[in-house]
Amino acid sequence: MHSLANKHILLGVTGSIAAYKAAELVRRLREGGAEVRVVLSAGGAEFVTPLTFQALSANPVHSELLDTEAEAAMGHIELARWADAVVVAPASANVIARLAQGRADDLLAAVCLATEAPVAVAPAMNQQMWANAATQDNLQRLRERGMHQFGPAEGDQACGETGLGRMLEATDIARHTAGLFDTGALAGLRVLVTAGPTQEAIDPVRYLSNRSSGRMGYAVAQAAAEAGARVTLVSGPTALPTPPRVARIDVRSAQDMHEAVQEQAGGADIFIATAAVADYRPAAPAEKKIKKTTDTLSLELVRNPDILAGVAALPGGPFTVGFAAETENLLAYARDKLARKGLDMIAANRVGGGLGFEAEENALSVIDANGVTELPQAAKSQLARRLIVLIAKHFRRRLG
Ligand code: CTP
Numbered sequence: 001m002h003s004l005a006n007k008h009i010l011l012g013v014t015g016s017i018a019a020y021k022a023a024e025l026v027r028r029l030r031e032g033g034a035e036v037r038v039v040l041s042a043g044g045a046e047f048v049t050p051l052t053f054q055a056l057s058a059n060p061v062h063s064e065l066l067d068t069e070a071e072a073a074m075g076h077i078e079l080a081r082w083a084d085a086v087v088v089a090p091a092s093a094n095v096i097a098r099l100a101q102g103r104a105d106d107l108l109a110a111v112c113l114a115t116e117a118p119v120a121v122a123p124a125m126n127q128q129m130w131a132n133a134a135t136q137d138n139l140q141r142l143r144e145r146g147m148h149q150f151g152p153a154e155g156d157q158a159c160g161e162t163g164l165g166r167m168l169e170a171t172d173i174a175r176h177t178a179g180l181f182d183t184g185a186l187a188g189l190r191v192l193v194t195a196g197p198t199q200e201a202i203d204p205v206r207y208l209s210n211r212s213s214g215r216m217g218y219a220v221a222q223a224a225a226e227a228g229a230r231v232t233l234v235s236g237p238t239a240l241p242t243p244p245r246v247a248r249i250d251v252r253s254a255q256d257m258h259e260a261v262q263e264q265a266g267g268a269d270i271f272i273a274t275a276a277v278a279d280y281r282p283a284a285p286a287e288k289k290i291k292k293t294t295d296t297l298s299l300e301l302v303r304n305p306d307i308l309a310g311v312a313a314l315p316g317g318p319f320t321v322g323f324a325a326e327t328e329n330l331l332a333y334a335r336d337k338l339a340r341k342g343l344d345m346i347a348a349n350r351v352g353g354g355l356g357f358e359a360e361e362n363a364l365s366v367i368d369a370n371g372v373t374e375l376p377q378a379a380k381s382q383l384a385r386r387l388i389v390l391i392a393k394h395f396r397r398r399l400g
Helices: 019-031 042-047 050-057 068-074 076-082 093-101 107-114 127-131 133-144 170-179 215-226 254-265 307-312 330-340 380-399
Strands: 008-013 035-040 085-091 119-123 153-156 162-166 190-195 200-203 206-208 230-235 246-250 270-273 280-282 301-303 319-326 345-350 361-368 371-379
Touching: 008 019, 008 076, 008 107, 019 035, 019 042, 019 050, 019 085, 019 170, 035 050, 035 076, 035 107, 068 076, 076 107, 076 371, 085 093, 085 107, 085 170, 093 107, 093 119, 093 133, 119 133, 119 170, 127 133, 127 162, 190 215, 190 254, 200 280, 206 280, 215 230, 215 246, 215 270, 215 380, 230 254, 254 307, 270 307, 270 380, 307 319, 319 330, 319 380, 330 345, 330 361, 345 380, 361 380, 371 380
Parallel strands: 008 035, 008 085, 085 119, 190 230, 190 270, 230 246, 270 319, 319 345
Antiparallel strands: 153 162, 200 206, 280 301, 345 361, 361 371
């Protein structure tokens, strides 16, 4: 269940007696560390009230597609983008048929059409309805389009019959949902990631630093772990929790980070440098607190080692991925950095205008010798997963 940590799960609840199990599913998903939003269909609301889901998810419940107020708060496109995965549980025979038709006439169906995230259905219906060729044909079409299917199980049914069609238990659906994120794309590989800012001491109480939150690097480390890699994260000071299954080494200054990375890089297959390393440090940090005795004060700064270029220069070193944050000439500056530092790949992002440092969302242009791949604006966690897919592809290509 580790892979539910920090995930946005959109749970679609439709009209079936199994809707009561969806209430427990919200709890299981949240226990795994996911944030949950519920889209309740009109049929689903006949079985369980919106208030139940609101209380359990700690988020407002979404149900209207064409309500101006609801769309203004979080419309169907925003919900579709917000989701890291959409799980329809219970999925009635009716909703399965409607998804197979690609309809967009209620909120849940519209979100399922509009999302790039994986979508899963957990069928729940009477065994005859389940066995009907129409239902089976619809599900086959959905599976062919890449939709995931969890269950159903066999057993006693609410209608008094026995057979296939019972919805899986909440814990099983939560486990399968976590499994959607375990891609295995980096299975068996060792990945080293740097993240966060560095702090360069001026005196015992002051330092030079920058506004990096570390979010992108932590998201990259988590996505690499979910892809099956053994991940070491060398992190500057941040307020973030360590992602599950990631080994973290805490450092402060660029020099500390450089030493930690040099120690780890030999055993790494892939090195991803997301840290915002200070380019300069005070030449001679004061041993005692500097007192304000003069009107002006000059600090002499000296260059820090380039951690990324150092790894890229290692003979037989790892596949190296750099980041470039730029306010202008994005592609030109990034291409220059790729060549100058001898990297395999660089992920360039524009800072400013609500993107980049301190922001929840980002957009990346990923450049390597073969060209540019655009990863459009999305939450950093989603972007990190797409970047890991690209890195895995290019790493394997380099191996031949
Ligand atoms: N980097 C590093 N060690 C440094 C500086 C940067 O490993 N001392 C890495 C960053 O983690 C990032 C990339 O190099 O992956 C950024 O390159 P850099 O040239 O330092 O970026 P800027 O400082 O933004 O570039 P410029 O000086 O051109 O503004």
